[in-house]
Each structure stands twice: as C-alpha cells, then as structure tokens.
Amino acid sequence: MSPVALLLLWELGARTGVIPANVLAAPSSVILTAWRMIASGELPWNMLVSLGRAVSGLVIGVAVGSALALTAGLSRAGETLVDPPVQMLRTLPSLALTPLFIVWFGIGETPKIALIALGTSFPIYLNLYAGIRGVEPRLVEAARSFGLGGRELIAHVILPGALPSFLLGLRFALAGSWLILVVAEQINASAGLGYLINNARDFARTDVIVVCLAVYALLGLAADAVVRALERRALAWRPAFIKS
Amino acid sequence: MAFANVHMLPQVQPPAPAARPTEETAPSxxxxxxxxxxxxxRRFGDTEVLRDLDLDIAPGEFVALLGASxxxxxxxxxxxxxxxxxxxEAVRAPANRAVVFQDARLLPWKRVWRNVALGLAGLDAxxxxxxxxxxxxxxxRMDAWPATLSGGEAQRAALARALVREPRLLLLDEPFAAVDALTRIRMHGLVLALxxxxxxxxxxxxxxxDEAITLADRVLVxxxxxxxxxxxxxxxxxxxxGPAFQALRRRLLNRLGVDPGAPPPSPAQSSPPEAELLAYPTGEIL
Structure with missing residues (x-):
C-alpha cells in the first residue's frame, strides 16, 4: 500500500506545484515520457547499447576471472603466480582506474567495456578460487579411492563442488557491472542510458532521468532473476531447491 | 607371526575359495x-600410530578390526x-579395492546412480x-539426489558404489556407526549377502x-x-x-579392557577406551 500512497502523494505534490517539474517530474509525466521514448525507439535503442556494454564487459570479466581462478585454484605454481598480484589489485576500486583507462584507451567504447571487465573479474576470481579450494576434502578423497584422478577429479568433483561459489561470484559480478556501467557511461558517451541521462541533465528533463533510472533498476532485477534461474537449474541437488 | 594369541580354532570357510590351509600349519x-x-x-610426528605390523587377508576372507580410538x-x-x-615392500594390496566410509561420501551434485557409476568406464556403466x-x-532411488536419502539409504548407495567395481578387497570404515540400531541389523544381513x-x-x-563377531571370519584387536x-x-x-558367541564377546571385551559383567558405567566414570566402546551400544540391542 505505502508505495502507492507515496506515488499518489508525489503526483499530488507535482500537480499542486509543491514539487516543481525541474526538481522532480510527476509520475504521470514520467509514464508519458517513457511511453513516448519507447514509441520513438529512443529508449530501446539506448538500452540495447548499454546492455551490450554490460554484457561484453561481463563476458570478458567472467572469462578472465575464471581462467585466473582455475589457474590459481588447481595448481600450486598457479597459486603462487596468480594469487598474490590479484589479491593486491583487488583492493583498488575499479572505478578509480577510470582516468588511467581514458588515457590508455581513449573515450570510445573500449574504456567502458574494459572497466566493466576489470570490475567483474575480481568477484568471479575470488569466489571461484575460494570455491575450488573449499571443496570438501572428504569427497575428493572418496573419489580418489575410486580411482578418479587428474581430469576426472576436476570434472566430477572439484568444478561441481565450486559451482555454488562461482554463481555467488556471478551475482556479485552482475551487480558490479551495473554500477560500473552507470559511471562508465558518463565518459563522453554518444549513446546509451548514461548518454540519455547526461543529455536530460543539461535540459533539466527530470522525467527522462527518472525513466532511465527506472530502466537501470528493471535491468538489475532482470539480471538477478537470470542468476536465480541459473542457480535453480545448476544447483538442483541442493536441499533448498529439492523441495520446490 | 606377530599375533600375540592365535587360537587354534577350526578354519572358517569363506564363500569363494573352497579350501584354504590354516596359516598355523602352512607358513607359506x-x-x-x-x-x-x-x-x-607409520608415524605422525612423534606418535607411532602403527608399529611393525603384520597382517594377511586371504582372498574372500572377512576380517574385522577392533580397537579403541x-x-x-x-x-x-x-x-x-x-x-x-x-x-x-611393506604393504601389498590389490589395485582393485573399494572403500565404504562412515559418512557415505556421496557427491551431492550427482544423482544416486551417477554416484554409483562414478569413474566406471564403458557404455554399460x-x-x-x-x-x-x-x-x-x-x-x-536411483534418480534421487543424495541429500534426500536417509542415513541407511546413503550407506546402501555407498555399498553399491563400492561393489559395482567388483573389488578384490572391500574396506569398510565403521560404515554402520552412524545409522540407527534397526537399520544396522538390516545392513549386517545385506553386507553378508553381498x-x-x-x-x-x-x-x-x-x-x-558384537558387529565384529556377527560378521567376520576373524577378529583382530x-x-x-x-x-x-x-x-x-x-x-x-x-x-x-548363543553361548559360544557370548564367550567370544566376553574374551574380546576383556581384551579391550571392558568388563562385560559390570553394569555400564556412567560416561564420567569410564576411561577413554571404554567410553569409546560404549558410545556404540549395539551389543545391548542385538
């Protein structure tokens, strides 16, 4: 009830002039603007651009993070080679690297995708690495006693055992990719949700800003739903999922 | 022979080999x-866990190993x-062997039958x-997730996983310690049948x-x-x-430092090895 009441109050405030339109547009005008932006194709197109950036960065980040985690998790040599530098770098907030990335990669698509890739590779690495190292030693031992070794042990025991941790990492990575996307899109973008917001800011179009914020929120929700569905499928063996 | 008191009892015939000479009369x-x-x-740090140990297990022989923690x-x-x-040089065991652990150790992410087929090669796995x-x-229950099995079912699945390999040596590490007394009796029958x-x-x-006497051809302490x-x-x-069972039971309990005639002491009074034995009071139920 209270969200509806809040919306009504907001609408009322806007209609009576208590909330001026250049501070916050009325819900009705936000909906109208959203409709217009969808109909003109402006919103879907820019959303697709943003989504493309997030997905490309995420794919690269997940691939790099997984490769590093497998290297460090499955071999001692890999651990000494990979883990210390990654643990060092992870303390650095990815967004702090924005200026450096602009110097390196210019102001096109590359720094945006690179920032997202960097920011998502850390949660994947940390969780997958911990997951591999945290696989129940009793199960590894049992599998070894049945003659499993090397590749088979990794495929049947270690990777499935680390999968829950990987999916947790993926959830963090998705949330991170969204956050970084918002900031990265402020870098001289000529398309995307960030570009729409920047434009709207210059013209004090609070209705457009609110529409874009709502789209960010909806995309975030959708991403979470995807991971949840993935978990339900991949972790069907877990007692929590067996009942349902 | 390193055995302290080898009893000159008639040889029990294990199922597979028709005849086997007693070790006492035939040294080789x-x-x-x-x-x-x-x-x-074998030592861990300063403690010598196993000392100059000799052991033979004949093909098809059922040996129980008793001992305190x-x-x-x-x-x-x-x-x-x-x-x-x-x-x-010191330890010779067949490569074809299988273990059933006290905790079934089924992989929770594989359905029961895939756990049993773990590591099996071939299309007929x-x-x-x-x-x-x-x-x-x-x-x-072959398509069930291991998390849905009861303790007894999990141990039966673990037994199936061990036996599907047709091992020459089956190692059972207190496999019935964690299941309830009734299930344990059923498991004893199942193990003997298998x-x-x-x-x-x-x-x-x-x-x-009691479990050792119920199942084994030979009990070692x-x-x-x-x-x-x-x-x-x-x-x-x-x-x-019966009486012979009880006599054996008394001898073994005495050997383990438990007086079978005495009333069960409260855990506070008992010395550690006794407490260990009394923690699994199957004998009283059987």
Missing amino acids: PPQSPTVRVRGFS GSGKTTLLRTLAGLDPADP ADRARAALAEVGLEH WRAHAPAVLLVTHDV LEKGRIAAEERIDLARPRDG
Whole structure:
C-alpha cells in the first residue's frame, strides 16, 4: 500500500506545484515520457547499447576471472603466480582506474567495456578460487579411492563442488557491472542510458532521468532473476531447491 | 607371526575359495593373500600410530578390526585403501579395492546412480550401476539426489558404489556407526549377502564387538599400533548370540579392557577406551 500512497502523494505534490517539474517530474509525466521514448525507439535503442556494454564487459570479466581462478585454484605454481598480484589489485576500486583507462584507451567504447571487465573479474576470481579450494576434502578423497584422478577429479568433483561459489561470484559480478556501467557511461558517451541521462541533465528533463533510472533498476532485477534461474537449474541437488 | 594369541580354532570357510590351509600349519600358503602387510610402521610426528605390523587377508576372507580410538585402525584402513602413502615392500594390496566410509561420501551434485557409476568406464556403466543399486534394494532411488536419502539409504548407495567395481578387497570404515540400531541389523544381513555373492576379501573397521563377531571370519584387536589379539570365528551364520558367541564377546571385551559383567558405567566414570566402546551400544540391542 505505502508505495502507492507515496506515488499518489508525489503526483499530488507535482500537480499542486509543491514539487516543481525541474526538481522532480510527476509520475504521470514520467509514464508519458517513457511511453513516448519507447514509441520513438529512443529508449530501446539506448538500452540495447548499454546492455551490450554490460554484457561484453561481463563476458570478458567472467572469462578472465575464471581462467585466473582455475589457474590459481588447481595448481600450486598457479597459486603462487596468480594469487598474490590479484589479491593486491583487488583492493583498488575499479572505478578509480577510470582516468588511467581514458588515457590508455581513449573515450570510445573500449574504456567502458574494459572497466566493466576489470570490475567483474575480481568477484568471479575470488569466489571461484575460494570455491575450488573449499571443496570438501572428504569427497575428493572418496573419489580418489575410486580411482578418479587428474581430469576426472576436476570434472566430477572439484568444478561441481565450486559451482555454488562461482554463481555467488556471478551475482556479485552482475551487480558490479551495473554500477560500473552507470559511471562508465558518463565518459563522453554518444549513446546509451548514461548518454540519455547526461543529455536530460543539461535540459533539466527530470522525467527522462527518472525513466532511465527506472530502466537501470528493471535491468538489475532482470539480471538477478537470470542468476536465480541459473542457480535453480545448476544447483538442483541442493536441499533448498529439492523441495520446490 | 606377530599375533600375540592365535587360537587354534577350526578354519572358517569363506564363500569363494573352497579350501584354504590354516596359516598355523602352512607358513607359506599356496594361494597368495589378497592383503599382505609385513613390518609396517607409520608415524605422525612423534606418535607411532602403527608399529611393525603384520597382517594377511586371504582372498574372500572377512576380517574385522577392533580397537579403541587412536589404536591405528583407521590409519591401517587408509593405508590399505591407498589413501596414505606406504612402502610397497611393506604393504601389498590389490589395485582393485573399494572403500565404504562412515559418512557415505556421496557427491551431492550427482544423482544416486551417477554416484554409483562414478569413474566406471564403458557404455554399460548405467546398467551396472542400476544392477548394483537393485542388489542393495535401492533401485527405486536411483534418480534421487543424495541429500534426500536417509542415513541407511546413503550407506546402501555407498555399498553399491563400492561393489559395482567388483573389488578384490572391500574396506569398510565403521560404515554402520552412524545409522540407527534397526537399520544396522538390516545392513549386517545385506553386507553378508553381498559378501557371499561377490566374495571380496573384507576388512571391517569397527568399535562394535558384537558387529565384529556377527560378521567376520576373524577378529583382530589393534592396540597401540600392533595386533594384540586374534580370534577365529567358526560359528555358523547367522550368528544369534548363543553361548559360544557370548564367550567370544566376553574374551574380546576383556581384551579391550571392558568388563562385560559390570553394569555400564556412567560416561564420567569410564576411561577413554571404554567410553569409546560404549558410545556404540549395539551389543545391548542385538
């Protein structure tokens, strides 16, 4: 009830002039603007651009993070080679690297995708690495006693055992990719949700800003739903999922 | 022989080999033993867990290993399972061996039949797994997730997983300690039936004197890393706890430092080895 009441109050405030339109547009005008932006194709197109950036960065980040985690998790040599530098770098907030990335990669698509890739590779690495190292030693031992070794042990025991941790990492990575996307899109973008917001800011179009914020929120929700569905499928063996 | 008191009892015939000479009369048996341990020692840091240990297990023989906690039982089993390193000169065990652990150790992310088929090669792996599960009465649960099995079902699945490999040596590490008393009785019957059908040599590590007498051809008592006593059991199976059973039980309990005549002491009074034995009071129920 209270969200509806809040919306009504907001609408009322806007209609009576208590909330001026250049501070916050009325819900009705936000909906109208959203409709217009969808109909003109402006919103879907820019959303697709943003989504493309997030997905490309995420794919690269997940691939790099997984490769590093497998290297460090499955071999001692890999651990000494990979883990210390990654643990060092992870303390650095990815967004702090924005200026450096602009110097390196210019102001096109590359720094945006690179920032997202960097920011998502850390949660994947940390969780997958911990997951591999945290696989129940009793199960590894049992599998070894049945003659499993090397590749088979990794495929049947270690990777499935680390999968829950990987999916947790993926959830963090998705949330991170969204956050970084918002900031990265402020870098001289000529398309995307960030570009729409920047434009709207210059013209004090609070209705457009609110529409874009709502789209960010909806995309975030959708991403979470995807991971949840993935978990339900991949972790069907877990007692929590067996009942349902 | 390192055995302290070898009893000259008539030899029990295990199911597979029709005849086997007693070790007392024939020092070098013509049939080479499935397990041969000679002068094996193992230490962890300063503690010597196993000391100069000798052990033979004949093909198809069912041996139970009794001992208090810390007597080295599990270390010996792990060595025979190839889970702990050992000098191949001192320890000879077949490569074709399988372990059933106290906790079933099924992989939770594989359905029951895939757990049984774990590591099996060949296209018929699924059929073999199904057959093994049918043998332990779990065919109807073959597609279940391990997390949904009861303790007894999980142990039966673990038995199927071990037997599907047709091991020459079956190692049982207190496999019934964690299941309830009624299930344990059923599991004893199942293990005997499976042993008769597949005829592996069996080493059963247990705390439970009655379980050892109920199942085994030979009971060994491990104490401070050495085999301190050995009893051959020639009672016909099923063994129902008659006078001979009780006499054996008394002897073994005495050997383990428990007075079977005394009323059960409260845990506070008992010394550690006794407490260990009383923690599994199957004997009283059987």
